[in-house]
Amino acid sequence: MKKEDRLPGVLMSYNMSKAVVLLSGGLDSTTTLAQAIADNNEVVALSFRYGQKHDKELTSASNISKFYNIKHVIVDMNLSMFRSALTDTSINVPEDRNKSDIGSDIPVTYVPARNMIMLSVAVGLSESVNADKIYIGANVVDYSGYPDCRPEFLDSFEKMINVGTKAGVEGRPIKIVCPILNCSKADIVRLGKKLGAPLHLTWSCYNGKDKACGKCDSCKLRLKGFKESGFKDEIEYE
Amino acid sequence: MKKEDRLPGVLMSYNMSKAVVLLSGGLDSTTTLAQAIADNNEVVALSFRYGQKHDKELTSASNISKFYNIKHVIVDMNLSMFRSALTDTSINVPEDRNKSDIGSDIPVTYVPARNMIMLSVAVGLSESVNADKIYIGANVVDYSGYPDCRPEFLDSFEKMINVGTKAGVEGRPIKIVCPILNCSKADIVRLGKKLGAPLHLTWSCYNGKDKACGKCDSCKLRLKGFKESGFKDEIEYE
Numbered sequence: 001m002k003k004e005d006r007l008p009g010v011l012m013s014y015n016m017s018k019a020v021v022l023l024s025g026g027l028d029s030t031t032t033l034a035q036a037i038a039d040n041n042e043v044v045a046l047s048f049r050y051g052q053k054h055d056k057e058l059t060s061a062s063n064i065s066k067f068y069n070i071k072h073v074i075v076d077m078n079l080s081m082f083r084s085a086l087t088d089t090s091i092n093v094p095e096d097r098n099k100s101d102i103g104s105d106i107p108v109t110y111v112p113a114r115n116m117i118m119l120s121v122a123v124g125l126s127e128s129v130n131a132d133k134i135y136i137g138a139n140v141v142d143y144s145g146y147p148d149c150r151p152e153f154l155d156s157f158e159k160m161i162n163v164g165t166k167a168g169v170e171g172r173p174i175k176i177v178c179p180i181l182n183c184s185k186a187d188i189v190r191l192g193k194k195l196g197a198p199l200h201l202t203w204s205c206y207n208g209k210d211k212a213c214g215k216c217d218s219c220k221l222r223l224k225g226f227k228e229s230g231f232k233d234e235i236e237y238e
Numbered sequence: 239m240k241k242e243d244r245l246p247g248v249l250m251s252y253n254m255s256k257a258v259v260l261l262s263g264g265l266d267s268t269t270t271l272a273q274a275i276a277d278n279n280e281v282v283a284l285s286f287r288y289g290q291k292h293d294k295e296l297t298s299a300s301n302i303s304k305f306y307n308i309k310h311v312i313v314d315m316n317l318s319m320f321r322s323a324l325t326d327t328s329i330n331v332p333e334d335r336n337k338s339d340i341g342s343d344i345p346v347t348y349v350p351a352r353n354m355i356m357l358s359v360a361v362g363l364s365e366s367v368n369a370d371k372i373y374i375g376a377n378v379v380d381y382s383g384y385p386d387c388r389p390e391f392l393d394s395f396e397k398m399i400n401v402g403t404k405a406g407v408e409g410r411p412i413k414i415v416c417p418i419l420n421c422s423k424a425d426i427v428r429l430g431k432k433l434g435a436p437l438h439l440t441w442s443c444y445n446g447k448d449k450a451c452g453k454c455d456s457c458k459l460r461l462k463g464f465k466e467s468g469f470k471d472e473i474e475y476e
Contacts, residue, residue: 075315075316075317076314076315076316077313077314077315077316077359078313078314078315079313079359079362111362112361112362112363112364112365112366112403112404113358113359113361113362113365113402113403114362115402116358116361116362116398116399116402116403117355117358117359117361117362119358120351120354120355120357120358121315121317121351121355123350123351123354124317124350124351124352124354124355125350126350127350127351128350147401147402147403147404147406147407148402148403150401150402152401153398153401153402156394156397156398156401156402157398157402159394159397159398160354160391160394160395160397160398161354163385163388163390163391163394164351164353164354164385164386164388164391164394164395165350165351165354165385165386166350166385168385169385
């Protein structure tokens with residue numbers, strides 16, 4: 001093998017940086033993970049068991065991590081005392097809201113401070129494994145009205161990281177990367193497909209039945225996205 | 239009973255606001271809790287089981303909450319994958335460092351992003367119980383060199399809360415209150431004593447033996463504080 005043939009590979013491994021990717025197991029975070037890998041990062045996926053009513057997403061996150069053969073950290077965190085339809089069994093997940101309602105208010109599926117908590121844990125993990133980037137599938141286009149998906153929040157969080165961590169204080173800032181921030185759901189499907197992301201392994205439905213319900217906000221946004229993208233959604237619906 | 243005799247009590251209950259207090263079970267957080275109660279807040283104490291090597295602090299936090307008869311929430315969170323002497327059994331807690339060394343660097347007992355994570359959970363709990371204040375016993379005077387105890391971090395965190403939460407977006411900002419930020423350890427002991435805080439129930443030692451070791455950074459700072467305050471430390475040392 002000629003020296004110059006080997007160089008790109010050698011350079012690549014030297015240039016590889018490390019990233020923690022928040023992986024819920026849904027469409028957005030899986031496409032975000034695919035982008036983090038395409039960006040030439042050594043990746044650690046991070047998921048949470050935070051008192052969700054079902055663990056379909058976590059199973060998806062595990063399968064997706066196996067697909068990519070990457071390290072997958074699951075943090076257990078009992079947040080079931082938080083008031084939210086996703087964790088409190090006394091609140092039902094809304095069904096069949098009008099499309100025009102989705103994104104117009106902060107819905108009951110909002111888990112207080114969820115992204116803030118997950119990003120904070122991602123910061124701690126980044127410091128522990130010397131990662132300098134955190135990838136998150138936050139999105140402002142087809143989002144469900146969550147305040148902690150907005151760029152104002154993410155910018156403010158990034159500033160906060162770098163005054164509150166050993167890494168930041170020592171001049172090794174941790175960046176928050178949001179590759180799908182301004183993508184429509186259709187754009188996300190197209191990007192995922194282009195990057196070869198295993199979208200068939202993802203789970204978006206708020207309900208934890210065998211098949212996706214097709215009726216909750218999350219299913220509706222997903223179905224609309226696939227339809228507009230021109231790709232077939234390969235998961236099964238009721 | 240005359241009307242004016244009852245008024246203060248009535249006014250007090252109407253004026254009471256709600257606060258979440260981060261309670262580790264140590265001297266600083268217990269004095270902070272005493273201040274939150276003295277400030278006329280209805281208080282929910284919040285503690286974490288995050289993979290510490292021992293749970294002496296948590297036992298203290300429970301006993302202190304019982305002393306005050308307040309609600310005490312313990313969040314379980316497995317952060318043992320984080321690199322830190324307090325969670326990683328392969329790293330020893332340093333003993334007998336010179337007093338001049340304490341506070342001069344970021345020690346191995348630093349748990350990556352710990353205050354960030356705990357404050358984020360406190361934000362979620364505050365939103366869930368409609369609290370508008372989070373009390374934290376952060377301190378910059380005799381601190382152990384943790385970047386996430388500094389006012390720059392706490393200011394930045396407060397700004398971030400109010401762009402990233404439903405409460406903030408809806409105009410109900412959550413404040414971070416640090417009553418002992420600029421106190422020396424001796425000041426903290428004096429304040430705790432003045433407020434009637436149960437300092438005899440607190441635990442500061444990094445080690446989890448029957449009695450406090452008296453040798454770790456935390457014990458040394460505590461012993462120095464009590465000595466300078468003129469009060470007797472009623473816990474037992476080896």
